[in-house]
Amino acid sequence: MTAMTPCLDRPEFLPRLSPHHLPRPRLCEALFDSAARVKLICAPAGSGKTALLTECLLQAPVNCTVCWLPLAGASLSVGEFCERLARAMGLTASDEASLLYELARRSSATWVVIDDYCRSPEPALDALLDRMLAISSPAMTWWIGTRRRPPCNWPRLLLDDALYECEGATLALTREEIAQVLRHLPPAQADSVAARIHLRSGGWCAGVRMLMMQKCDWSQKTLPQQRMDTLLDYLQHELFSGLSPELAEAWRVLAHLPRFNAGLCDHLFGAGDGAQWMRSLQTLGCFIEPWHGSPDWLQVCAPLSRLMRDEPWPAGRSWHRRACQWFAAGQHWKCAFEQALLAEEYEVAVSLLQHFSFEHLFEEQTVVLLLRLYEQRGEELLLGSAQLVGLIAAALLFAGRFAQAADCIGQLSRFLPPPSAAQQRQLIARWQAQQGWLLHLQGRMDEAREHFEQALIDLSPKAWTARLLCLSGRTQQALLCGDLELAHSINREALCLARAEGSLLFEALLELDHAQLLEQRGASARAEELLAGLCEMLGSSVERPTPLLGRIALRRGRLALSMGQPERAAEHFQQGLDDCLRSFDKRVLYGFLGQAQLAADQGDYPQAFMRLRDAERLMQQRQIPDTVYRGVLLQVSSELWLQQGRPELAHEALSRVLRHYRGSRARQAPPATLELIPRIECLLILAETRLHQAHQPMVRLQCLIELAHASRMIALEAELLLAMSEVASLLGNLESSRQYFERGRALASHFSLPRLLMKFAERAPGLWPDSTPDRKLAAHCDDESSLSLRESQVLELIASGSSNRQIADKLFISLHTVKTHVRRIHVKLGVERRTHAVARARVLGLCR
Template sequence: MTAMTHCLDRPGVVPRLSSLHVRRERLTQPLLASPARVRLLCAPAGSGKSALFAECLLQAPPTCTVHWLALNGLVSSPEEFSRAVAQALGLVVDSEAQLLACLARWQTPTWLFLDDYCRVPAPQLDALLDRLLTLSSPALTWWLGGRRRPHCNWPRLLLNDDLYESAGPELAFSRGEIQQLIAQLPHSLCANACERIFQRSGGWCASVRVALQDGNGRSASELKEGRSAIMLDYLQHELFNGLAPELAEAWRVLAHLPRFNLGLCEHLFGAGEGGHWMRTLQELGCFIEPWEDSPDWLQVFAPVAQLVRDEAWEAGRSWHRRACQWFVAEQDWQAAFEQALLADENEMAISLLQHFGFEHLFQQHNVVLLLRLYEQQGADLLLCSAQLVGLITAALLFAGRFEEAGLCIEHMARFAPQPCAAQQRELVARWQAQQGWLLHLQGWMAPARGHFLEALVDLPASAWPARLLCLSGLTQQALLRGELDVAQALNREALCLARAQGALLFEGLLELDHAQLLEQRGAPHRAESLLSGIHQLLCQHARFATPLLGRIALRRGRLALCQGQEARASEFFESGLEACLRSHDKRVLYGYLGLAHVAANQGDFAQAFLHLRDAERMMQRRQIPDTVYRGVLLHVSSHFWLQQGRPQLAHEALTRVLRHYHGPQARQAPPATLELIPRLEYLLVVTQVYLHQASRPLEQLNAQLLRARQCGMLGLETVLQLSVAQVAWLLGQPVEARAALQTAQALVERCNLRQALAELQRSLPSLFVAPPPQAATPQPTPACGRDNPLSQREIEVLSLIAQGNSNLQIAEQLFISLHTVKTHARRINGKLAVERRTQAVAKAKALGFFA
């Protein structure tokens, strides 16, 4: 029942609004503006129907009479209902016919709220309601709220524009509304409390209210248990107490299933009976909703289902076993595998893995399930085929458990020799592909490259997933070496193969490599457009690609941050972090790092270092080797220390970490942080300048700048150019500093890399103060206009030629086609009367065509 209070400016009572109530105009305005005579809210318990109606009631026009009738979900006879409606409207009638006659003649503008209409099927009562709605005057507006949609002639009302309807999902709190609720609390919550509450509650009003209870003085685990207990008690009173025992048990079974349909219900509960129970539960508003917008599949609302799943359920194994049998018959291997694990039928689950491929790792939470099965059963039972070895190895590599992955790979020897030479070569090639990825992720570039190349020679066309992984590994290594043209060719070959096989998940994985390539070329906006497109494709055609979507979100967060879009970046980092945590992806590290950068941008270094500490703790908890995260964490920490004016700490950290990347036993940077080593190197130069320990720092930075320019790494070139400006300013060379800054600002505008410029501006604001005006001195005027036969675009092309760029690099940097570059080069040679590129550059410099 809803708590009621007297309305101060209107007769009667209305629901008492919570002290934390927020106005939800996105819901009330359409309701208030609708010309419909009937406004229907149909949603499960705790969806905020009464509060929404009360908010609308308080905004009724002054000329409108308002009446509130609290029905409390109870069953009543048609006669009792007629009397209640008449009494609410102040009518004295003796029969239904008199009531209908009065309503037909009604002239005073009136709103009648029927709150919490009958919750169980009542055909006679619904028929009376239908007559009341149909025959009443347009002056009387009906506001009807309940958990069950009454059996009325809704199509007729809809066709006459007399019906406005809202359902459960529309009533859920949005993230913004949850944030408004948090702002009203007398105590503060953690920085990402809004997102956590939304993820846990799905916006369900009752769950949000409980989550916002004061948790001072209680541990997180106690608070979670307390909230779960409250919500379970709420469900017991509001849902289970109103259901027959067999329906309550059926609902509990359905809550433990990821999805269900008519066929599965018939299999579980009996032919005829199962379908009837499913439809009855739907009609009663028992939190049953469409699954992924499917016309056939249903699910129990996820936050409610999770509450039930967290409780012990002794009968669960038998139900999961029966569900597994049905999914096997339907050849739904994913769902059958999950149900087999829930039924503790591990041998059945292992047998179902024969239907899994590498792409299944990027679906749902399969990595977590595979690792759990591996830990429970051990190698003797699980590693019974080469295919299973590859699957478990890939899961271990994905989670960053490299030592266990190495031991797993060794089990490939169990399956040698193969019956024929071709099969033996394929087995060895598969071993090389796995070993190559292990070495690649551990930072050993040369042996990993050798394994990849040799595996590609012997892998047959049927082993295209392994070929794709080898090509992806080689692409990442080319990017790490700064060989962008090689990386692009490898990535293109891999993408063509993935598309030819219709492997959308692989395509998404390869597009991440492509996005890193575009980022290095200084085109973050193109990389973002690419990832946005593949994200939409995955959402439409590859449901539950949660791990891959998590990685894409993290990369999009980095791109948004580079372009100065902090709010957008924070959203991507939050969602990517959540997805990677659920799937045990080692890339979760970059979610924490991204949030740390956002906090540092806002000047909150305490929060930034908390994110770094959380990242390190997570890596250690999941036993991920420190080679994956140590260098990256120290780089970001040093970056923050420099911004705080603590160069000594940064110098010590950078000196220590660079030892791992230099020398005969040097390792490559982690594949997700391609430019880590050059960024560590230039950051060390800056710290040495601050500490007055630098030896020819500008020469060192210019040497790095030249390498980046030769490789076409425009993003790195921009950052290095800003570093040259910073170091020159610190060395007391303002003219050189401002010249370097001007060049860097042009690169920033061209590539839209706002983050690096903003960081320098915060660190050295004096560099950006305009110098005092000086007397003008005559300057040599470059050849232009009639003296310069080259167009502005041709000068740009020639400038890039002078910097040592290839035609393909020029095309990428200027965002034009390769054919257009060649056309410009041919015209330049013709206008300057030369035959070679080098001659064109020399003549243009001699004539002063370069400003």
């Protein structure tokens, strides 16, 4: 919000900024850097247009005449507009001809700032504005804030470099900007709260402000009713009051749909009228935006859509039923399925599942929808087809509901015997594949392996999805056993099959296993490059594969953490946490664990333990078996206790959890934690040594080191060598301690694992003066020095402002090769964007 105030160095009244205003220099700088004489800021209500114009206006040069024209969205006649503009410019004549003459001959620098231009289409006024923009003097700069884009000759202005347009998506507040307002909170907490606010508001300025107006328990999933009422009141005044009843009702309907286009609107609201209403809502700036960047589909912006869906809607069932019919006719099966659930047409929803495949589980919200249907109609689902039962079982396994998944898998026996022996063999093979995954996730490796191997023998070529899942399970088992060669062989076989079938989603799922393999071999930078490429490929998917992107983000967070890049790790962990929460993925656990480790690295142990408690609470709320999370939670907790100097707590926890992984009834570690058991053993030896209770600690650690070395598990070997150095020093054997430290440091440095050295320095401060790496350079020193000649050439051309296409032409290489080099440069410099890469390289003297 702004108000009028006199400015000391200007005779006119100018607006002032709210005390709660958050400066946005990234936007102001972009507007000032542009030499265009028309600056158009087009965005819906509450996007901060007025505040941005005011922020720029207050920085206008002293020798510049500023004409502030607040229109409040009113529909004005041509005469009224000319009169207001003439008054703002200090002119005596206000007729159109005189005003156009003055605009054309103006020689002194003048800014005309039009705030909240006419919200409703006014052809005569729009035509006048077009004429003014076309003939105005180069000394005139137009700043226009509007909810709708007036039908002016924008292409001509754009071709003449006379137009700079700032759109609604650009105005959205970033997570970092929201965190600036939360400076009263500790940094880790401020970042966490800012992330949640950004997730709920999408950065919409008015939404952020309303969310921050009252104190809030951010652990809750719903907004307090008072805040929801405030948002609804805001919409009533800023949106609905300016719409006809028909358009207002249409907007409410569209807000409840995941996506829409002209065809669906015609089906819902009447042929001809529906598409026209949709275009009218777009024109009026009613928070309608492209769906996932698609040119064919639209959506109401997500925060407002979620708000409307939370409100009671008695007429909703009939609208959802009609939308379901349209989506089904167009074979948009997931959307039709979701609309059938919302319409409470459960029989229709069940019938639609015949069109689903396993790949649909990777699409956004599919698992959540299947779980909702299972809770409503579980008995009926189990009486359906074998394909349906298998799909529900897969969703339950994904969410970590193993007991329900076991019941569901057992129901496949209902479909025996099928008409032929061949069909029976395939049904049993599919049962073995799913039973194998259930046993695998429960930690029963030997039984799971038998099921996987038998299923691979019997599955037909048509059942390639089940075959790929079995191969993925076998890859993970080989990784857990430390047999990296076997894991690599199985993974390559699976990837070849996925590519032959043209399944990008399965390829990405299998590349996640490959990234774990690379991480074990110490190739963290290669693993990060692989996963960054996957994100780029998956980003072009029509349906955003949220579950898969969430898992990729968590793995990238772990890689960034190990490479000493805490800021990147924090971004990836937060993204992975958000995606996995939305998808009901049990691997959300590793987002909490990553945030706990980041907090501990900053010395904020209360926040670290709070994140661990949040993880445990969520696992219990979602009824996930403790075999999934208990071991790794206690392992991370024990790491923190050792860092705090509390070995007795670590000893008690580790002794208890290790019994779970040893003995005749031992379980394997969860697939996502390959080094869990050796790490637990290593931490237990450290705790026992500190408590003077260790029995042959050096011998036990040496056995672990030899196993890691034989398996070529580089990261684990480096960690164990540093632990051996610490144990040797506690036992008074400084010579051995130094030798093991040098070996561990050499591995950690060569394979870019500075965090291991940092953690060693924290657990054993002052043991070896050269054990603490420079925190500013530790994350990048090894990678930066390893820039290849070609990468250095690409970096120089990026710094000179060349595009990827220009770089390809200058170096005589393909565009794809340039993109690969750019990705590698970003990984090695620990940055995400080209501008950051150039800035980082200049600091380090890598380019001019």
